Amino acid sequence: MFSEGLMNPPKNQENQKQFVYIGDELGFTEEYLGDPSTTYTENGKIYAAIAGYLTVDKKNRQIFIEGSYTERQKIPQPDDIVTGVVYSIRKNSVGTKINTINNLVVVDMGLIGNIHVSNVSKSYVDKLDDIFDKNDIIRAKIVRQEGKEFQISTVDPSLGVIKAFCKYCGHEMQRKGKTQVICPFCSNVQRKMMANDYGDIEEILHF
Numbered sequence: 001m002f003s004e005g006l007m008n009p010p011k012n013q014e015n016q017k018q019f020v021y022i023g024d025e026l027g028f029t030e031e032y033l034g035d036p037s038t039t040y041t042e043n044g045k046i047y048a049a050i051a052g053y054l055t056v057d058k059k060n061r062q063i064f065i066e067g068s069y070t071e072r073q074k075i076p077q078p079d080d081i082v083t084g085v086v087y088s089i090r091k092n093s094v095g096t097k098i099n100t101i102n103n104l105v106v107v108d109m110g111l112i113g114n115i116h117v118s119n120v121s122k123s124y125v126d127k128l129d130d131i132f133d134k135n136d137i138i139r140a141k142i143v144r145q146e147g148k149e150f151q152i153s154t155v156d157p158s159l160g161v162i163k164a165f166c167k168y169c170g171h172e173m174q175r176k177g178k179t180q181v182i183c184p185f186c187s188n189v190q191r192k193m194m195a196n197d198y199g200d201i202e203e204i205l206h207f
């Protein structure tokens with residue numbers, strides 16, 4: 001059942017609204033039509049592709065979401081540049097939580113960006129956990145949306161890790177040549193898939 005929507009009373013009896021977030025389940029494709037620009041379908045279900053007010057047009061059996069222009073802007077589009085924090089490293093992909101889109105900080109909307117092993121570098125990459133660590137801050141490009149998540153790429157010299165912290169003592173790692181970083185405190189040396197401006201970035205990224 002739809003909520004009463006006290007803050008946003010329906011404009012008429014046909015449309016009743018509630019606020020939904022990306023990835024929220026909205027209905028079944030057997031019952032309703034989705035809207036290609038604000039929803040997506042997967043396994044017979046319709047999901048929210050943007051955050052906004054869910055609108056159900058019962059007469060035309062269509063579901064769409066009314067989002068403001070700024071809300072739409074927060075959804076990464078192909079070729080947008082995002083930054084994120086690495087939270088998981090699997091055999092074939094690195095999972096990140098997206099924090100900025102084109103330098104704009106996004107509120108925590110649960111946007112997940114995955115770097116598939118084939119999208120890491122032009123050169124062959126063997127072990128992802130050899131060049132990425134949890135809590136690394138990366139810069140990447142959006143490839144495409146896949147359901148709730150985004151495929152992102154670091155295949156460009158300007159993309160990759162932009163800040164990393166020592167996994168032993170937490171100090172910020174400094175660049176040591178092309179492919180390595182060193183901890184100034186405990187001298188731990190690690191390989192890292194760095195962006196070409198690693199270490200030159202002055203702004204402090206707090207999340």
Ligand SMILES: [Zn+2]
Pocket residue numbers: 166167168169170171183184185186187188
């Ligand atoms: Zn250290």
